[in-house]
Amino acid sequence: MSNTFEPKILGILCNWCSYTGADLAGTARLKYPPNVMSVRVMCSGRVDPGFVLDAFRHGADGVLVCGCHPGDCHYVEGNYKVMRRIPLTHRLLEGMGIDPKRLRLEWVSASEGVKFQQVITEFTEQIRALGPIQLKEVAFAPDEHGGNGHVTDKKLAGEEV
């Protein structure tokens, strides 16, 4: 076993273009790194910045959001919403001390299997170069009480002061 860093990347793909594009990359047997774990959403406009922050909190090293090209959205303007959210999310990440390069937005159409392959390869290498995310432990405190993280004695004893 080599101990090189293998990034964990969350891919959020829209149902109509990017997920189908990923499917095409698969059926065409294109090779790309296995680091991206895909989640299918009906539209990239469904991607709330909270999904991105939650992914980082749970240890994702990178988040990739893919949607239809501008103008091609199945729901007419869903992808414009995510187009406007991402720049502000980048600034939020920067303010929270997370490299904004860890979040990327790409347009991948259903016919762009090759582009999907390229994006995945490129982004995986970019995250590999950035290294593991290394969050402060506090961000991992479990949610035991209705969404409010309850810090156990062990957690409190292990850090701070």
Next chain:
Amino acid sequence: MPKPKLAVYWAASCGGCDIAILDIEAKILDVADFFDLVLWPCAADFKYKDVEALPDKSITLTLFNGAIRSDENLHIARMLREKSVVMVAFGSCASDGCIPGLANLYSLDEIMDYSYKSAPSMESGTKTMPQPKTQVEEGELTIPTLWNTVRTLAQCVDVDYYIPGCPPQSDQIAAVIGAVIDILKNNKPLPPKGTVLGATEKSCCDECPRERNVKKIREFHRPYEIIPDPNICLLEQGIVCCGPATRGGCGAKCVTANMACRGCYGVPPGVRDQGAKMVSAIASVVDSTDPEEIEEIMKGIADPVGTFYRFTLADSFLRRTQK
């Protein structure tokens, strides 16, 4: 029959919540009448050791305001949790971290260094820093040290109910206290654990009296840059208003005074992270489909983290800067 016991405590807070309780005016007499006060550092002189000597679960209600950022805060929070039947996170600091939670944007070293050495108001060259232990003739003096991370009450102990707000509005406090007295007097059932009291189940916008139209924002303004129309939605006028991602219950006091909602009532039901929801809300109303133009419009928001997480940073997904 002995009176039910009431404790009010402040941890990392400004004291505004205590004042808000006193602001319920004549109703405070009902409180004094119905409850036996056992601890309220801001208003009366009780000793910790007397509270510590009480049996477990002997305090009926504890209103705990303030965030947790030192061993002393944690110690008292745990002690009051053991002694109390009902523990209420009272106010934004205890519920969400509030303004003290913004300390999570820096490390403790940076904060101490700025406060005691490099702040412009400090005498230059000063090296006086607070020490956890000091030897004096009479013996050793100790003070609690601050933590690197400010926490909410619920991150440290089990919390039964939340009353949000910075501070909670006095009419809401009066209503909650009235309801508590009613429950205790008439043996009524308590609301489900985790309920947010003294607030609505909708967003601040629901209470806002301003006129709302289709929002299409081409440019953001900071409050000092324009004189906003007093009757139209502030967000529509390009002023960042946290109303869409903030729980209602305050009666939309700030927006009524021509000031954008700052978000002190915390997240509305169903939302976990106020900042992320604000990003979502802002992005939905920007009127552009050109990436470069969007970037330019977003630059009008000077400080996204400080604006969107002003009151909830310590309870957000990331909780602190990860630098």
